[in-house]
Amino acid sequence: MPHRLRVLLHGYGLAGRVFHAPLIGATNELELAAIVTSDPDRASAAAAEHPDAIVLPDADTAFARSDEFDLAVVATANVAHVPLVRAALDHGLHVVVDKPMAPDAETARSLFEHARSSGRQLHVFQNRRWDSDFLTLQSLLAEGRLGHVHRVESRFERWRPTPSGGWREHSDPVAMGGLLYDLGSHLVDQLILALGPVASVYAEVGSVRNPAAADDDVFEALTHVSGLVSHAWASVLAADPTPRFRVLGDQRSWVVDGLDGQEEALRAGRRPGDPTWGAEPASRASTLWPEGDLLPLVAGCWERYYPAVAASILRGATPPVEPSGVVEVLRVLDAARTSATTGTVVQLDPATRVGSSSTTTRVPGT
Numbered sequence: 001m002p003h004r005l006r007v008l009l010h011g012y013g014l015a016g017r018v019f020h021a022p023l024i025g026a027t028n029e030l031e032l033a034a035i036v037t038s039d040p041d042r043a044s045a046a047a048a049e050h051p052d053a054i055v056l057p058d059a060d061t062a063f064a065r066s067d068e069f070d071l072a073v074v075a076t077a078n079v080a081h082v083p084l085v086r087a088a089l090d091h092g093l094h095v096v097v098d099k100p101m102a103p104d105a106e107t108a109r110s111l112f113e114h115a116r117s118s119g120r121q122l123h124v125f126q127n128r129r130w131d132s133d134f135l136t137l138q139s140l141l142a143e144g145r146l147g148h149v150h151r152v153e154s155r156f157e158r159w160r161p162t163p164s165g166g167w168r169e170h171s172d173p174v175a176m177g178g179l180l181y182d183l184g185s186h187l188v189d190q191l192i193l194a195l196g197p198v199a200s201v202y203a204e205v206g207s208v209r210n211p212a213a214a215d216d217d218v219f220e221a222l223t224h225v226s227g228l229v230s231h232a233w234a235s236v237l238a239a240d241p242t243p244r245f246r247v248l249g250d251q252r253s254w255v256v257d258g259l260d261g262q263e264e265a266l267r268a269g270r271r272p273g274d275p276t277w278g279a280e281p282a283s284r285a286s287t288l289w290p291e292g293d294l295l296p297l298v299a300g301c302w303e304r305y306y307p308a309v310a311a312s313i314l315r316g317a318t319p320p321v322e323p324s325g326v327v328e329v330l331r332v333l334d335a336a337r338t339s340a341t342t343g344t345v346v347q348l349d350p351a352t353r354v355g356s357s358s359t360t361t362r363v364p365g366t
Contacts, residue, residue: 005310006033008062008069008093009053010084012042015098016075018266019127019302021050024073026272026303029310033069036062059084066091071313074098075125078176085111089118094313096123096306099185103176105330112323123309123319124326128186129193131260132280132300133244139298140247140254141194145288147251152230154191154245156183156259157238163209163216178214180205181333183234188332189325191222191230197328197353199225202345203336208237220336225350245286254295256286262300272303328353 007030009016016035024032034054035046043055056062062069072088074081074097081097088095095115101124102108115122128134140146180203192198202221207213218234233242247254261280270277278299285294308320331353335346 003314004029004031005070005094005313006031006068008034008036008066008072008088010036010059010062010072010074010080011076012037012039012046013075013077016073017042017045017049018263020073020075020096020098020125022266022271023127023303023306025050027306027310029314030071030306034062034065059087063087063091066093069093071096071309078181081176082107082111085122086114089115089120089122092118092120094121094123096125096309098125099189099326100176100181100330100333101326102330103181104334105327108327108330112327121313121319122323123312124321124323125305126186126189126321126326127262127302127305128190128260129321130301130304131190131262132278132297133256133260133286134190134194135298135300136256136286136295137194137245137247137254145252146247146249146254149228149247149249151248152191152195152228152245153232153243153247154187154230155233155235155242156187156244157233157235157241159239159241160236161209163213178205178207178216179218179234179236180215180336184218184220184232184333184336185329187232187234188220188222188329191224191232192325192328192332195224195226195228195230197225198222198332198335198348199350200345200347201332201335201339203339205336205340218336220332222332252291253289254286255289256284256297258284260300262302277303 007024009020012035021032024030032050032053034056036056036059037043037046038057046055072093072095074084082102085095085097102111112122200223204219205215206217207215208217216236220232222230243255243257244259245256278301280297285296288295305320311317312319331348335348339346
């Protein structure tokens with residue numbers, strides 16, 4: 001096994017260019033060796049921004065040279081995730097795939113089984129486990145500062161009244177567009193990590209801007225096996241967003257507004273290693289009630305994901321995102337889709353739960 005893993009990055013749109021390439025570049029044990037994109041403008045940008053990487057026009061060309069790489073990163077449109085993951089594993093590569101990795105839990109299970117039978121590792125990119133606000137929430141829960149928590153409210157709300165027209169707006173379930181499987185993957189992943197596995201789901205999923213397009217307004221009510229309740233919202237039509245987190249306990253409540261700043265920083269060209277990377281401005285301090293005390297947020301650290309992937313591949317360390325956790329998130333999203341269609345509460349069968357390791361593993365660095 002090499003000391004550095006040679007990375008083949010599929011896709012150079014928002015995910016590949018803004019998120020994955022900079023985080024790969026910030027990881028000592030990874031080398032961005034090649035970028036795959038069929039778009040001429042993106043290919044030119046990739047060549048200019050990563051002169052040490054070769055730029056390849058398509059997956060077939062890349063996999064024909066698979067012996068030159070160790071790790072494939074799939075950062076394409078969602079519809080290409082499953083075939084590219086399978087092809088990369090078949091060519092002997094370890095894989096990182098963006099969320100959602102698959103359109104349903106059963107397909108995700110089959111991909112992880114394919115990885116095991118191939119003798120390779122399959123990792124899913126759940127970067128928002130390392131958001132400043134979520135890390136702060138985990139710390140508060142671990143310390144018991146809120147007392148007995150009885151409800152967690154979590155929101156990703158934005159103001160984008162005009163549809164982009166891209167693949168994320170596509171209503172075909174195979175395309176995995178829409179907010180339920182996009183931001184919903186993050187919301188559910190965080191809530192399972194914080195509160196444990198889910199017993200039942202009620203959801204409302206709709207398209208407000210264009211009824212024929214993918215969902216753009218989502219609500220989920222989750223009852224966890226522990227008895228705790230969480231509510232999650234995702235919307236692109238929130239001109240006046242409500243708190244990112246509102247957590248109610250019998251001693252205190254905790255509230256934080258706004259979104260973690262790492263995405264904005266990456267879009268602006270900032271990189272991990274900058275002196276203030278991951279730190280939130282003082283204006284985004286959270287609040288503990290009823291005292292009204294301001295609580296600074298823990299610094300966000302998306303850059304911890306890829307070193308953990310490298311450690312898992314090179315040294316057998318615990319993966320940053322357990323496969324069982326990925327499947328559990330998709331089980332909840334599958335149930336949410338069913339609930340929204342039928343208007344009923346959907347009970348999750350405990351006999352099909354993958355395991356509890358993903359719900360108790362602490363996020364690295366907390």
